[in-house]
Amino acid sequence: MMRHQGAALPGKSAPDRHAIGPHFFRKIAVFAPIEGAEQSFLQRLVASEGNVPPDHHLVRAGEEYGPILVVNSGWAVRYRTLADGSRQIANFILPGDFIGLNATVMSVSDYDVASITPMSFARLRIDDIIAMMETHPRLCAAIFWCNAREESILFEHLTSLGRRSALERVAHLLVELLRRLQLIELAEGDSFVMPLTQQLIADSVGLTAIHVNRMMRALEQNGLIAYSRHPVPRLHVRDVRRLEAAAGFEDGYLHFTEMPMRTRRAIENANGG
Amino acid sequence: MMRHQGAALPGKSAPDRHAIGPHFFRKIAVFAPIEGAEQSFLQRLVASEGNVPPDHHLVRAGEEYGPILVVNSGWAVRYRTLADGSRQIANFILPGDFIGLNATVMSVSDYDVASITPMSFARLRIDDIIAMMETHPRLCAAIFWCNAREESILFEHLTSLGRRSALERVAHLLVELLRRLQLIELAEGDSFVMPLTQQLIADSVGLTAIHVNRMMRALEQNGLIAYSRHPVPRLHVRDVRRLEAAAGFEDGYLHFTEMPMRTRRAIENANGG
């Protein structure tokens, strides 16, 4: 059904090919570095790797979760569809993000996840993750932190929809994407490859695609952003400061910070002491 | 500074006074019953109990988390404040809910929590919770489930702000509160004590208090709800079905049951019709 990545590797001799790519470890390092034995333990947990084309469903609302995925490349989108056919996007899923982590405590999904671009990812068996949570408290805490950070981003998104103007919402999304991509080293300076259509942005920020268009043109005409279509669509943030100001952006919610001391101490004592 | 509940207990003789009230266990039972040894283990973890009056801050954005709380009675609100002074409420915190669970993996809060009514709660030390996660995997999973459910409610809230009309948003909030209160047995039939001002509702659903007023009057005039002020403010849902229809409400996101709502409706219609 779904084929593994067809890289022409000579047998199984490649000893430590990384199944979970570097973006995950860059992101998680904000919380705690995952290195050495821990990293190889996590790598050995990878059951398989996968690829999907754009517009492919990875999780479906109302259906059982599949394996948990860690994105290695490509973008996906998590959303709910309403009775009238309109949809609301919760968040854009970037390399290094988990997909379907709720499967550890819920059997059926209440949202959809679909790829936007071609994607590659590592698959982790749910039972292995649950077992890991008992044996490796630091990794358990790291997963808990990923969840908490995602929830924080969701809250900021809610704040946008509830209390910010159309211009602010669009600007805010663009700054957030820039910052998240910079963290995983997928931005080049203040620009990044931009796979989102204006309709996707609209479904995220609660506007019509038409109005998103007007807001982006306004940002462009004021010299805050620029857009180039070739060779691939790319967004350039011309003035990060002014874009942040236009968005009412505060970066605290992204938690570019460290693990609290007490958590580190507790975990170290449990393990070594 | 903060006094313990002044109940005139005769010394320490009361052996097993429940520090975490019943609402928490009713809610969590949807996921897994916490009974016997597990329940008493959790009860022994309670470091102390506390009370606060209305409009009291329990968590402050930008400051370190205090102990983790489990609400025993009263309502609180979790929100962020924007630069211009407006605020966005993420969720209303009811009896049985945790406060400050993120303290397990983050040291500084990025949101405020404040009481709406007088509240009572149990305090749990963060270190004890972290230790518990390693020794009691079922309790760890239960906490993980609480987080996942809260995130799911937040997503539905986001969907309201992004894609529903003012009338739908208000109706949706009222149905959600009814359902959550029924789960913890704090509703009486289809009515419940309503401590929220229209301004609080407005800050939750992203409208002005004036427009919330108009929407509530519309719901009242159409016979969907009724409001009585004495002896305490109380909201009566006169027609749950029609209120749910007006809200575009689907209860899957609350994770009450294994059975999706459309299935249950189909069964009820088949029986009653």
Added chain:
DNA sequence: CGGCTACTTGAAGGATTTCAACGTAGGTGG
């Protein structure tokens, strides 16, 4: 070339906000 998708622009309409009053209930101090 035709058909598709995404993007762009203008004008009219509608939903929600803003501004401005007024009502009502509870609490406080004279």
Added chain:
DNA sequence: CCACCTACGTTGAAATCCTTCAAGTAGCCG
């Protein structure tokens, strides 16, 4: 016990933001 004060709720009218409707452009792929 009444006068005043404050917080919350209620209503109307004007202004604004965003949507809807309509039309047209640009690039891509068969």
